[in-house]
Amino acid sequence: MDFTAVLFPGQGSLTADARDHARDVVPDLVQRASELVGEDPFDRPHDSTRFAQPAIFVASMAGWRERQDDLSDVGAMAGHSLGELSALAAAGALRLDDALKLVVLRGRLMADAAEENPGGGMVALLGATPERAAALAAAHGLELANDNAPGQVVLSGRRVAIDVVTKAARAEGLKAMALDLAGAFHSRDMAAAELPFLLALEDVPMSRPHVPVVSGYAARPFAEVPFELARALVSPVRWRETMAMLVELGARRFVDVGPGEVLARLVKRNVRIEQGDVVLV
Known part of the structure; x- marks a missing residue:
């Protein structure tokens, strides 16, 4: 049966109006992110992954909160890199506050790893x-x-x-x-971040998601969430194959909840008309 797939972007997708939108839709989450980061991550997201990743997560959850009531046929979700945590939270596999804590930790660990491997x-x-x-x-x-x-x-x-x-x-x-990024992400440069992130993930309670969430590491629905999220730090994002898996599962409509339209553009590049009557919502 055909369904809608919801997509959550990663780093590099933040837009100028993301903070105002998030404050309007999820003010409590903006405040909580500021508490965990130590300052408002929207103040300087381009300065460090420490700020960019929490800001993008909050903005994505605002986009999801705004649209979820209008989407009655969601059958799967996927996230690009950081967006996997957004997708798992939206699908109910992670509690929102736990997901935000993991995002803050992920951003810090990746920033630290990049600083340990300058250039x-x-x-x-x-x-x-x-x-x-x-x-x-x-x-x-x-x-x-x-x-x-x-x-x-x-x-x-x-x-x-x-x-x-x-x-x-x-x-x-x-x-x-x-690319205007502070490190060699999804490479061996992030090796120092993998184990501490895995240990943190293993300490967080997880539930069965309401719908399948496709892993960008494995290009299939998550089977071992902690392992796959941690290993993804040093592995390629297999987004082309992830999109193919969503289509194979039955996705014919795609929603990029943002911020930005990075994944919407990738839908157009990945999903061909011969795969069915595909709609970008």
Whole structure:
């Protein structure tokens, strides 16, 4: 049976109006995030992952809160990177406050790991197949971080190597764009964050979600939530395969609750008309 899939974005999706919207819709959550972070994370989300991730989580939950009553046929959810915690909270697998605490911890651990490995960054390659991107990465010591859509992949690693790959990719006619992020996320640079995050996850009560939540690490519904969320820190986001799994499960309508429209654009790149009468709500 056809259903609607709800999508939750990750880092890099924050919009200028996200704070005002969150304050209108989930003021208590904004306040709680400020308490846990030590300041309002919306004040300087671009300064650190410590602030960006709680801000995006709160903004995403505001988007979900605003739209959930209008969505009567939700059959699955998925989140891109950080968005997995938003999806698990929305699906009832995590209590909201527990999810927020995990988001704050995740942001801090990833920021610490990036600071322990200075000089890391990420680059998006447009027009490259996963195989070509993997070859470029292997040749220069980079790692595949995101397989977002056909012709859209992201690599992580040393900025020096990223500069070399950027020139090589452009020489082949590919588009290469350095991302404004503070570290080489979804790579070995995040190894120091994996174990403490896993231990924290294992200490949090979890429930069976109301609907399946597809893991971006495994590209199938979550089976081992703590392990998969922790391992995802050092593994690629398999978003192209995640979208294919949602379609296989029966998703024909997709809602990007935001902030922003990053995932809405990726729906258009991933879901082809021959897969059915697909609607972006």
